[in-house]
Amino acid sequence: MKKYIPVLKRTQMFAGVGENEIGSMLSCLGARLCTYKKGEYVFRQGEHLNDITVLVEGNLHIQRDDYWGNRSILGHISAGEMFGEAYVAPESGALMNDVVAMEDSAVIFFNVNRVITTCPSACRFHALVVRNMFFAISEKNRKLVQKLNHMSGRTTREKLISYLSEESKRQNSAKFEIPFNRQQLADFLSVDRSAMSNELCKMRDEGLLEFEKNRFRMF
Amino acid sequence: MKKYIPVLKRTQMFAGVGENEIGSMLSCLGARLCTYKKGEYVFRQGEHLNDITVLVEGNLHIQRDDYWGNRSILGHISAGEMFGEAYVAPESGALMNDVVAMEDSAVIFFNVNRVITTCPSACRFHALVVRNMFFAISEKNRKLVQKLNHMSGRTTREKLISYLSEESKRQNSAKFEIPFNRQQLADFLSVDRSAMSNELCKMRDEGLLEFEKNRFRMF
């Protein structure tokens, strides 16, 4: 497990904690290392989680099968990312997705109760980890709500307006750049790329905005 | 503030904490009570939050204006609900929405740093509050991810399949009930009610499922 401490140091969870401290916290946090061969399941649909996990090597797919067995990929996790933190609440019930190793991978499990209960002894940095975790989930939450707001528009135009308005506010300027190319933006908003491209151009022709590549300006 | 302790006792945040303990924790958590007349703003777009808040009386709207000033209602908060917890991370930036009192309301603010840092002295129940908060946002996170998955389908049918498959899995049965009527389900999935109703009937005619009111059965 020691060899992965440098990876852990760069995670949100351990932000601001030194390598030595991480090393001494591992047992306190109930850390366990598991490795998976390509194709093996890290989690299966129906399991109950009690651990927050960090992928320290490899990469994973989150996938789901619907009632009739049609599979879809919901996301992927790459090294340094945390996952499972949304399923650890006692009331959250069974996991609905599978998590599968796309290549040989290594995962560290942290018992959630050990993580969020600061030990009275030692562990000077435990409170910082709790804080990091809390803010990480909180921030993830915010992003999800925002994305949900963008996606709740009924038309492509509504979604674009919602997203671009937000980005303009966030960057506090009518001129701003977005971190997506067209395909990525379309995926983010769950719309068809060409239809979206079309809609953007219509909006430009109507004088609502201008753009060039990922640089936008609104009027 | 004391008069609202019974309300606080019923919140997620203080689940399992007695009224006496809540009373003695209030100062430790940096609690402040603010009241608002109908129409007043609790938060304004552009503010930075450092508090987790609980609405203890009245009800609030979350609303947003797009770049050209078109207002939309994103949600509402009723007594006992917690809000603002998604915006307290240092990196989360300015609030993008307004929160407005729909009737005379009372809100209790808790400083987030005081909440998530268990005080070394007293406060036997502080650790429980941290745990409650952590699980509350974790669970909210899970629900958001799930809803996002349902909404990322391109067609009404895809959204329905995603939602109903999930519900079937969750209730572990091909027969299950949903907690929505048609209009609520349509709103949840961000589609038109009549179009959705239509699609459900098509799926029924194709032999994929049966339903009656909010009772479903899948084949």
Place this chain on the structure above:
DNA sequence: ACAAGTCGGTTGTTTTTACAACGGAAAGAG
């Protein structure tokens, strides 16, 4: 320099959705 690949815009067709309007069944109120 050339080939291959990526990216973004455009167009036309088909499918799907939103929207509006209506009607019947059921539930609830007076």
Place this chain on the structure above:
DNA sequence: CTCTTTCCGTTGTAAAAACAACCGACTTGT
């Protein structure tokens, strides 16, 4: 019981999106 309201299915039409296919501009690698 009757009136009103709510819920849900149905239909038709107009609007919008998905989809597929194509093109030109740029990049990248060889």
